[in-house]
Amino acid sequence: xxxxxxxxxxxxxxxxxxxxxxxxxxxxxxxxxxxxxxxxxxxxxxxxxxxxxxxxxxxxxxxxxxxxxxxxxxxxxxxxxxxxxxxxxxxxxxxxxxxxxxxxxxxxxxxxxxxxxxxxxxxxxxxxxxxxxxxxxxxxxxxxxxxxxxxxxxxxxxxxxxxx
Amino acid sequence: xxxxxxxxxxxxxxxxxxxxxxxxxxxxxxxxxxxxxxxxxxxxxxxxxxxxxxxxxxxxxxxxxxxxxxxxxxxxxxxxxxxxxxxxxxxxxxxxxxxxxxxxxxxxxxxxxxxxxxxxxxxxxxxxxxxxxxxxxxxxxxxxxxxxxxxxxxxxxxxxxxxxxxxxxxxxxxxxxxxxxxxxxxxxxxxxxxxxxxxxxxxxxxxxxxxxxxxxxxxxxxxxxxxxxxxxxxxxxxxxxxxxxxxxxxxxxxxxxxxxxxxxxxxxxxxxxxxxxxxxxxxxxxxxxxxxxxxxxxxxxxxxxxxxxxxxxxxxxxxxxxxxxxxxxxxxxxxxxxxxxxxxxxxxxxxxxxxxxxxxxxxxxxxxxxxxxxxxxxxxxxxxxxxxxxxxxxxxxxxxxxxxxxxxxxxxxxxxxxxxxxxxxxxxxxxxxxxxxxxxxxxxxxxxxxxxxxxxxxxxxxxxxxxxxxxxxxxxxxxxxxxxxxxxxxx
Numbered sequence: 001x002x003x004x005x006x007x008x009x010x011x012x013x014x015x016x017x018x019x020x021x022x023x024x025x026x027x028x029x030x031x032x033x034x035x036x037x038x039x040x041x042x043x044x045x046x047x048x049x050x051x052x053x054x055x056x057x058x059x060x061x062x063x064x065x066x067x068x069x070x071x072x073x074x075x076x077x078x079x080x081x082x083x084x085x086x087x088x089x090x091x092x093x094x095x096x097x098x099x100x101x102x103x104x105x106x107x108x109x110x111x112x113x114x115x116x117x118x119x120x121x122x123x124x125x126x127x128x129x130x131x132x133x134x135x136x137x138x139x140x141x142x143x144x145x146x147x148x149x150x151x152x153x154x155x156x157x158x159x160x161x162x163x164x
Numbered sequence: 165x166x167x168x169x170x171x172x173x174x175x176x177x178x179x180x181x182x183x184x185x186x187x188x189x190x191x192x193x194x195x196x197x198x199x200x201x202x203x204x205x206x207x208x209x210x211x212x213x214x215x216x217x218x219x220x221x222x223x224x225x226x227x228x229x230x231x232x233x234x235x236x237x238x239x240x241x242x243x244x245x246x247x248x249x250x251x252x253x254x255x256x257x258x259x260x261x262x263x264x265x266x267x268x269x270x271x272x273x274x275x276x277x278x279x280x281x282x283x284x285x286x287x288x289x290x291x292x293x294x295x296x297x298x299x300x301x302x303x304x305x306x307x308x309x310x311x312x313x314x315x316x317x318x319x320x321x322x323x324x325x326x327x328x329x330x331x332x333x334x335x336x337x338x339x340x341x342x343x344x345x346x347x348x349x350x351x352x353x354x355x356x357x358x359x360x361x362x363x364x365x366x367x368x369x370x371x372x373x374x375x376x377x378x379x380x381x382x383x384x385x386x387x388x389x390x391x392x393x394x395x396x397x398x399x400x401x402x403x404x405x406x407x408x409x410x411x412x413x414x415x416x417x418x419x420x421x422x423x424x425x426x427x428x429x430x431x432x433x434x435x436x437x438x439x440x441x442x443x444x445x446x447x448x449x450x451x452x453x454x455x456x457x458x459x460x461x462x463x464x465x466x467x468x469x470x471x472x473x474x475x476x477x478x479x480x481x482x483x484x485x486x487x488x489x490x491x492x493x494x495x496x497x498x499x500x501x502x503x504x505x506x507x508x509x510x511x512x513x514x515x516x517x518x519x520x521x522x523x524x525x526x527x528x529x530x531x532x533x534x535x536x537x538x539x540x541x542x543x544x545x546x547x548x549x550x551x552x553x554x555x556x557x558x559x560x561x562x563x564x565x566x567x568x569x570x571x572x573x574x575x576x577x578x579x580x581x582x583x584x585x586x587x588x589x590x591x592x593x594x595x596x597x598x599x600x601x602x603x604x605x606x607x608x609x610x611x612x613x614x615x616x617x618x619x620x621x622x623x624x625x626x627x628x629x630x631x632x633x634x635x636x637x638x639x640x641x642x643x644x645x646x647x648x649x650x651x652x653x654x655x
Binding site: 040045047051087089113117118138142146154 | 212332333336337339343350354357378383384385553554558559561562563569570575579582589593611612616
């Protein structure tokens with residue numbers, strides 16, 4: 001049993017993630033009528049086939065992990081989530097952008113978002129007030145360019161700030 | 165078809181279409197040259213703009229990006245040993261040693277010439293083969309169409325590099341995502357979790373943006389990035405290859421590599437990387453001086469570049485004649501055609517040849533235009549490729565998400581793109597290829613439709629094994645799965 005080895009664990013975790021995803025998928029699938037309810041293939045037949053195949057693949061991954069097979073894309077030296085901090089932060093920043101976009105409109109949200117992404121890319125190199133100001137300027141310039149692209153080229157009205 | 169193609173050239177050179185082509189080509193070379201950016205990403209960013217563009221300018225621009233994007237990767241591969249696009253990895257093996265010997269400009273010249281030659285051969289093959297394949301494809305009924313799509317998905321899952329199991333999982337994930345929304349045959353919403361936004365399913369725009377733009381942005385956040393510093397000045401006079409060198413390489417090598425590129429391009433999931441890898445291998449095997457390979461020989465550059473640009477034409481053959489994308493870029497082109505109200509497949513050439521012919525003309529012309537772009541603009545591109553990553557990816561982040569928003573004026577679609585981006589990032593990190601996901605997502609609904617139609621109208625699932633073409637395609641799928649997947653895994 002190679003649950004203890006990082007390589008095996010990586011495969012097992014991937015297999016379990018697939019099975020968990022399929023659990024949700026099958027839960028929704030159960031709400032659909034049975035595959036041959038009317039005598040002809042119904043809306044649930046094809047999704048059932050996909051679910052069975054994906055579950056089989058998930059189980060194969062787990063079996064690989066239990067056998068200790070090496071995953072060439074196994075965990076980084078620091079662990080399964082090492083080096084992902086900035087990426088996950090970018091996901092959080094993007095989620096915040098979507099919320100602000102619907103509340104504060106295009107300009108404010110996009111300036112802040114573009115600046116934040118620039119800061120995240122720049123943060124590995126320098127952390128000074130001047131660098132932060134440069135990122136803010138990048139954010140303003142990018143937002144202006146995107147605004148021009150969409151309003152001039154597509155003739156689209158982007159959402160403005162909604163006042164209460 | 166000949167007359168239509170002549171008319172296609174006339175359309176291309178009339179009005180602003182030619183300017184669109186040049187704009188697309190320049191943009192493509194830029195995206196190809198900058199490490200981390202790809203032709204797929206460039207077309208994904210262009211996708212929302214195509215909503216308001218007329219069909220011909222949209223398709224012409226995309227052909228420019230496609231040709232330029234595949235070519236552009238060689239510039240940084242040769243000069244700074246960082247392939248701008250994955251397909252340029254083999255070019256780097258020979259180009260960078262030449263660069264270190266002070267012959268970098270000449271290496272770029274050979275890459276440019278080979279790209280143009282291979283690209284033109286690929287585009288001509290597209291013009292010659294696609295219309296004839298359409299005649300065959302028009303005879304296909306639901307069982308044959310099901311078997312054909314299944315073959316394409318099997319190929320996409322098995323041809324991609326890495327683990328076979330992961331390729332299969334990627335394709336199945338795409339097919340599962342495609343089941344979200346209305347059933348293709350009866351008005352029944354599936355997997356919507358009560359959310360009315362999901363009733364229309366997962367659109368191609370949030371999918372492409374998520375899987376190729378957002379996922380790439382997150383991946384770039386992980387990496388420290390690359391700093392491009394150019395040690396040798398590249399002057400355009402040094403770029404032009406000598407006649408003697410071209411004769412030493414031999415026309416047969418250009419042609420042979422282009423043919424390899426066309427065939428690899430026709431395989432769904434094959435892509436430019438595999439084309440250049442196979443052509444390079446074959447060139448080395450048949451060379452009179454294999455010992456020169458890896459030390460900087462123009463032969464290797466010519467083989468790799470001729471093949472990867474010829475792949476463009478090859479990948480468009482199954483898309484336009486059978487409705488099956490050959491690689492990630494053609495999968496996005498599939499989406500552009502749908503946005504334009506055209507359904508890729510045999511009817512497209514048969515009924516809309518006035519729209520497809522300018523596309524053929526644009527691909528040939530773009531491959532020819534690579535010559536002046538490569539020979540005269542290389543120094544400029546190398547300077548542009550040093551652009552700050554913070555600026556580049558902030559722009560990509562905003563333009564891609566706003567692009568998704570404007571397609572339906574829906575913040576939900578932006579959220580969907582983010583969710584798919586996160587999925588794509590995690591899958592990429594764990595070695596799951598993303599092209600099969602996109603193929604599964606695009607082809608999944610058709611696979612289900614033809615499957616259910618065939619089973620409903622025929623004698624159950626046996627219908628697939630009673631029709632000769634269907635049986636042939638299924639056997640081919642099994643053969644490819646065995647040879648490309650299972651046998652490779654064992655070895």
